[in-house]
Amino acid sequence: MTENESPANTGRRNFLIKATTAVGGVGVAAACVPFVASMNPSSDVLAKAVTEVDLSGITPGGVRTVAWQGKPVFIVHRTPEEIQASTATNGVIDPEPDSQRVQKPEWLVVVGVCTHMGCVPNKEGPGWTCHCHGSQYDDSGRVTRGPAPKNLEVPPYHFVADNKIIIGKA
């Protein structure tokens, strides 16, 4: 016992205990991973993260609301006048040219969730109005009156055919 108390031995003991504590700590942290991961969307939810939409039924000037990841997405078939009005301005609160918000000028695809508090805006006259707090958006989904801080989000989507898009994958 007495010889165990030499400084060298104490040092070795401290190192051993520290190393074991570290290895044990890493193990506990790793063991938490599956528990945390289990609360993320499961694979069947992830599979629904993509929505395919057939655009052929939407007449010019018409709007369709589809669900994507549980959220409403507005798909607007814009008329030439609406396109012209949208390209003329650059937005007010969150300036952004219309060309950056659409892939084809006649099709506007935006997530229908107000960037303020998450309500769904209503289509009213040109653009949308959110009835929760009175934010207004134009026909490019850009905010024209607060309190919303940002334009309506454009989801990742791409055209698989002339009248078919897949939302969820760019």
Place this chain on the structure above:
Amino acid sequence: MNALVKVLVLCCFSIGAWANEVPLEKVNVATDAVTISRGAEDLMNDCHSCHTLKYIRYRDLVAFGIDKQKVDAWRGDQAMDSPLLGQFSDADAMQSFGIVPPDLSLMVKARDGGSSYVYSYLLAYHNSPDGVLENPVYPATKMPDALGIASATDAAQRTEIQGRARDIVSFLTWAADPHDAERKRLGYYVLGYLIVLTTLLYFVKNQIWGRLK
């Protein structure tokens, strides 16, 4: 101690096939993608017209690595996300067989003997001397001899059917537990880690207890 022995005794029993009167033919299922894909194809041809696999979706097959074009051909106009439901309605099945064919997703796990049971069952069909089709593994079965083993006479044909049965059972084994390979892989890491940790704890324990006179 008693509990440990009991577990061991029970393990021996559940592996042994004492519950079945007919001894089962042991089969070593394959876990490689090639065999399992082949099994999936045979299953789609030979079994899927009557049997469902409702816990497997077409996208699961693609995710596992089965050729997407094949899966597209199997699913026809069904969505990638839809499960492998049969082409037979339950009512039709009742009329033809007097029974709804069981779902196959968990078949390997749902029988004593597991994969060996399914394999032996598929290959147990034979004609009795008076020409009646029999299956000693499950005498009450309503299923016809799907693989045609009873009418196969020459050795080459029988070997081909046995291979097909093994492929199908391999696929069903995967279908019953798609995370099996992942689980075992993770298991080796966990065990390796635990052995290191336990060894370290052993040394720490010795050092701490060494302080005692």
Place this chain on the structure above:
Amino acid sequence: MPGRIIKWIDQRFPLTSFVKHELTDYPTPRNLSYWWNFGFLAGVVLMLQVVTGIFLAMHYRADISLSFDSIQHIMREVNYGWLLRYMHATGASAFFFVIFVHMARTLYYGSYRAPRELLWWTGQGLLLLLMATAFMGYLLPWGQMSYWGATVITNLFQATPFFGDQIVIWLRGDYTVGDATLTRFFALHYLFPFIIIGAVVIHLVALHTVKSSNPSGIDLAAKDNIPFHPYFTIKDLYGLGWFLIVYSVFVFFLPDSLIEPANNIPANPMQTPNHIVPEWYFLPFYAILRSVPNLVGGVVAMGLSVMMFAFMPFLDRSRIPGGAHYRPIFKIQFYLFLLDMLVLGYVGYTPPTNQTLLIGQIATLCYFGSFLLIPFISRIEERWLVRRGLPPAVIALMESEALTIEQRRLKHRRRGEQA
């Protein structure tokens, strides 16, 4: 800084003195063997079950049309759902294994004897709670074994005098095991572990009042006691390492060895599987139930077989200190009892035939005999040992024990005189 925080807490809450009293100064016999690790392991398994259970409950559906599917959803689609479920299912068996070893240790070393009767009885209560929790949890996957197991066990309450049938219907909330049964079992399966945690606290309070027993069977002198921390914390952790290795082998490589194949078939109230068996940890008690050819008698016998352990402090009144260590006949009795449990387990697993029924009846008699004969056998054993001449060490132990009893009596009398 940490020192100041602890001081701040100590003025408001007895943190330091608690840690000191229950850990760093808590006297523990230094001769405890690894058989004393299993109480700590039981606590760890309890925590594992609670945590995996809570995370499983986030994905599980308690509805007869959804529960089987939701288990498959967990097994196939939830991230690491298969791991959580296998940990929980294996954990149930691990829990019983650990508890059985813990109880066997108590029986072998006579740890239930005075002054540890209350400690033993709170443990008995914990065993009953654990059995109830495990039984209710087994219904949740809604497989064939789940369904028929629950049907058989709820039917046991038919044996209740006068109200048997009504009690069974009340328990199920339906004429057969159904949606109402599943939902209430889920609610209670979630609740019971927290009652168990409370009961564990009581168990620990009792333990820390009477302190741990030890292999010699008598209370040691102060010099043979060492602080719990760090000596037994590290010993418990080292034992935990071994436990986790065995547990992981089952979770990762043999997870289905403890799940009956029939439970992978959805419950079908129209068809009973040919061979229904309870989980392995209920097999000996199930065998006793089947061995009595009368419904009420069988139920009473099974209930008694679990409760027999509680009578041990009354049955074993030998003056020889401790358990089997110094008592050769008690030791033989102990091993015969384990053997009998194995025989009962085997009988419980096999389908009933005339032969196994007879073996089961004999084993049942042996089971109760090995409890009820203890007073007589231990009396004979004590006389025989004294006549044969005990080793001097044991005589010293007996004398010192007699002395402490005498001292206690003296102290008591003195206190009485003062009053």
